[in-house]
Amino acid sequence: MKQPLFDIQDLTVKLGGKRIYSQFSAQLPDVGITGIIGPNGCGKSTLLRCLGGLTTPENGSVRLRGADIGHLSSIARARQIAFLPQEPPMLTDMTVEGLVAKGRTPWRKAFLPASQADRDAVSQALEATQLTELRHRRLTALSGGQRQRAWIAMALAQQTEVILLDEPTSYLDLPHQIRLMQLLRDLVAQKGQARRVVVVLHDLTIAARFCDTLVGLSDGKLICAGPPSEALTPKTVMQLYGLRAQVRPDPVFARPVVYPEE
Amino acid sequence: MKPVITLSLALGCLVFLALSGGRDWLAPADVWHGLWSTENFVIHVLRLPRTALAVAAGLALGLAGALMQGLTRNPLATPDVIGLVQGASLGHIVALGLGTSVFLGETVGAAFALFAVIALAREQGPIAFVLYGIGVGATASAATTVILLRAPDATITQMMLWLSGSLARADLATAGALLGGVICAVFIVLWRARDLRTLWLGDDVMTGLGVNLPVLRFTVLGLVTLLTAGATLAVGPIGFLAFTAAPLARAVTGAEPPALFPAALMGACLLTAADLAARLIAPLVTLPTGLIMTLIGAPYLIFFLWSEKRKTA
Amino acid sequence: MSRASFASILVLLCLVLCLCAALSLRFGAAPVTLGALLNDTLGLLESRMFRTVCAICVGAAMAISGLMLQTLTGNPLADPGITGINAGAALAAIALAYFTPFNSGMAILLAASVGAGLAGYTLWHLAGADPVSGAGGIALRLPLAGLAIETLCLALATALILADAEMQARYLRWISGAIPAVARTETAPLGVISVLLVAGYFTCERLELLSLGADQSDSLGRNPNRTVALVLTCVTVLSGASVAIAGPLAFLGLLVPFVARGLAAGSLRRAYLFALPIGASALVLADTIGRVIARPGEVHAGIIAALLGGPALIMVLRRVLRPARWHAE
Known part of the structure; x- marks a missing residue:
């Protein structure tokens, strides 16, 4: 078997005195998009933060291609993993280009201005997210979907192999959700630059349609992992959400769709 | 880069204006010659120290305000609103009473106020931070008044003038020392620019970009404390300068947050202009510069709240 | 709370007020024996008596205007000083x-x-009009708008005072909140305060209805706009009269209503009755302490109040912010 992307061993995490994970082990395979699903408060975001090194676990280790994330310096980590929180801060008077340029932080040197490589990375990121036209706009003048793309462009400019996204679609309408997921698909399909995306999602239909692997979590436990057709079954839906449901492939893309019965 | 150049030019013009303006206006040529001949009394004794001090203190407070606002992601959390300036004043008065170094007293006072606010507002969000700051500031200024009342009369008069933020007793040595401190601060900012550029993005994004948050926090809070203490020592507790400088700089030049250097330059412009105004309005009375600054800053705060309210409505 | 315990608390508070008043009469900046004070050759007792009456009225007025303002805005930080x-x-x-x-x-x-009315009106426009409950109620807007108005007004006032030596002599003492000892122009404000303190009690019911929400008040037959106007008038005249007597005192209206509402367990009218003696006692005590600690000089009651007020603000914040617990940044 190929080496996993993330290897989580005996993870124990406490937040505010509450134990979120205890002795949690899992492996995320080295595929394009990995979706993390599960009910509210099951620890999806916490797991993502541990993968990104934002939360230091009390015990256990998270390895990225065999290297322990806890042992990396913050700069070395930021050159391999980009992270976007669920609700990025509202910035009043920053331009799109200004925000995307912040993604170059781990590559910048003290006392030196932005290098040619920095500028190239920014313009590539703007191009990939189709924001080149809007580069001088203020963030406040953008729509919700465009703003979300600007943040993703910042993560792209970071030029990391792995991008972690926490519910990037939650405030978007359906066409924008589809467009965003399509953008992520384009990113992982790009030749020469094999990016990996790990994304927390709420919408099971979207998750099944666009992800290569789904990881189901409930109450700090791993319920299921695998390609959507294997991970989403009536049994796992029951375990994840306590919901009786049927799962049928959709007629167009043959991806599993959950039909709740209650 | 453009905002910095624009504001530097504006500051240069203001400084020139401040040197030529006052009870008697000097012709530009006289100012220019006066600068290079140490015998010119009006320039070298009266106006240059005052202007230099205004520039230095303005730079320090503007930079401190922008740093603090960026770290807390709160446009209201500046050293003057959250009680640091008041803490520094209390430290100043206590140090005078104890006969120790005034700068040390101010630094300790500001650091103590900052520590108190952080400890009180821990994990309660940015609103609590500002509210507790107002409380700490109020406590410190009341304590200052009480201590002041026990002092001999001569000290009281002198201190009252200092407390209202006056540049009347400026001297070149103080201005030079403060300017040196500001240059050190600018050096540190440039050195840590990579991390400081991510201010305003919030803890999560900053960590994701590889910023070492504890180090950054320590750097910013240390810089803010020292800059506030130094500026307060030199010109007294001047309110609203740190608070208005950064947003005004961004509004005028379109600089993007954190806009540290534009904010510092705007602070210097504001204080120089306020001092010039104080000298022009009442040439014979020593009208405190801090008073003028309040008359600029408090209406700005009212405008800020009003526009915020219109935005939410 | 039973009727009996309400009455007993009220009686106890009145006794405390009597004790404070007695202390205020007995001790002052000049150390005098009890016998000399009673013989009253210096007119000392009379001046202390006047001063105590002033402190009682102003203290009660500040407490009540704070209580009404806090109920009106739904913000426990609203006090005429802040x-x-x-x-x-x-x-x-x-x-x-x-x-x-x-x-x-x-x-x-x-x-x-x-x-006071103009300042109150500005404040209402900047920060009022939406008495939201919960975390919104302790929103930042009100104390900040207050801070801006306060510093602006005080800076202008200081500028006026500094411009003129005569003004300086007359008002420097007053602006730091000193209780007067000699009757000059205080009789009219004292009378107005007494009348308003009684009249204010009868607005409590309307105000309580309003705190349920403007629509609720309207549907119960009380015009909310009229209640706001009535209460704001009451608050501004009470503050105006107190300031006319003793200068701009800060923070008294913050802590006293907080304590009174805690004792009253939900009833505004009871809180009102409690606030009267607590506010009066607090200011009388602050004034007495100020006269005693810096003999032969005096520390003005306003400064003592402010000194206690900063920690009081922090204490109130700790109580009201604790349950809200915003998402940790």
Whole structure:
């Protein structure tokens, strides 16, 4: 078997005195998009933060291609993993280009201005997210979907192999959700630059349609992992959400769709 | 880069204006010659120290305000609103009473106020931070008044003038020392620019970009404390300068947050202009510069709240 | 709370007030034996008596205006000091003295009330009109708008005072909140305060209805706009009168209503009755302490109040912020 992307061993995490994970082990395979699903408060975001090194676990280790994330310096980590929180801060008077340029932080040197490589990375990121036209706009003048793309462009400019996204679609309408997921698909399909995306999602239909692997979590436990057709079954839906449901492939893309019965 | 150049030019013009303006206006040529001949009394004794001090203190407070606002992601959390300036004043008065170094007293006072606010507002969000700051500031200024009342009369008069933020007793040595401190601060900012550029993005994004948050926090809070203490020592507790400088700089030049250097330059412009105004309005009375600054800053705060309210409505 | 325990608390508070008043009469900046004080050759007792009456009235007025303002805005931080209403009154009174020859008690009272009213109106526009419950109720807007109004008014007032040596002599003491010892122009404000303290009690019911929400109040037959106007008038005139007597005192209106509401367990009318003696006792005590600690000089009651007020603000914040617990940043 190929080496996993993330290897989580005996993870124990406490937040505010509450134990979120205890002795949690899992492996995320080295595929394009990995979706993390599960009910509210099951620890999806916490797991993502541990993968990104934002939360230091009390015990256990998270390895990225065999290297322990806890042992990396913050700069070395930021050159391999980009992270976007669920609700990025509202910035009043920053331009799109200004925000995307912040993604170059781990590559910048003290006392030196932005290098040619920095500028190239920014313009590539703007191009990939189709924001080149809007580069001088203020963030406040953008729509919700465009703003979300600007943040993703910042993560792209970071030029990391792995991008972690926490519910990037939650405030978007359906066409924008589809467009965003399509953008992520384009990113992982790009030749020469094999990016990996790990994304927390709420919408099971979207998750099944666009992800290569789904990881189901409930109450700090791993319920299921695998390609959507294997991970989403009536049994796992029951375990994840306590919901009786049927799962049928959709007629167009043959991806599993959950039909709740209650 | 453009905002910095624009504001530097504006500051240069203001400084020139401040040197030529006052009870008697000097012709530009006289100012220019006066600068290079140490015998010119009006320039070298009266106006240059005052202007230099205004520039230095303005730079320090503007930079401190922008740093603090960026770290807390709160446009209201500046050293003057959250009680640091008041803490520094209390430290100043206590140090005078104890006969120790005034700068040390101010630094300790500001650091103590900052520590108190952080400890009180821990994990309660940015609103609590500002509210507790107002409380700490109020406590410190009341304590200052009480201590002041026990002092001999001569000290009281002198201190009252200092407390209202006056540049009347400026001297070149103080201005030079403060300017040196500001240059050190600018050096540190440039050195840590990579991390400081991510201010305003919030803890999560900053960590994701590889910023070492504890180090950054320590750097910013240390810089803010020292800059506030130094500026307060030199010109007294001047309110609203740190608070208005950064947003005004961004509004005028379109600089993007954190806009540290534009904010510092705007602070210097504001204080120089306020001092010039104080000298022009009442040439014979020593009208405190801090008073003028309040008359600029408090209406700005009212405008800020009003526009915020219109935005939410 | 039973009727009996309500009555007993009220009686206890009145006894405390009597004790404080007695202390205020007995001790002052000049150390005098009890016998000499009673013989009263110096007129000392009379001046202390006047001073105590002033402190009682002003203390009660500050407490009540704080209580009403807090109920009206739904914000436990609203007090006439923090909100800048007192500073507005002080600015108006000083402007009156600077620009006009009027200096009767009634004129000062009117000017101070108008100043307080303007400050209150500005505040209401900047920070009021949406008494949201919960975390919104302790929103930042009100104390900040208050801070702006307060510093602006006090800076202008200081500028007026600094410009003139005579003004300096007359008002520097007053602006730091000193209780007067000699009757000059205080009779009119004292009378107004007494009348309003009684009248204010009868607005409690309307105000309680309003705190359920404007629509609720309307549907129960009480015009919410009229309640707001009534209460704001009451608050501004009370503040104006207090400032006319004792200068802009801060923070008294913050802590006292907080304690009173804690004791009253939900009833505004009971809180009102509790706030009267607590506020009076607090200011009388602050004034007495100020006279004693710095003999032969005096520390003005306003400074003592402010000194206790900062920690009081922090304490109140700790109580009201604790349950809200915003998402940790």
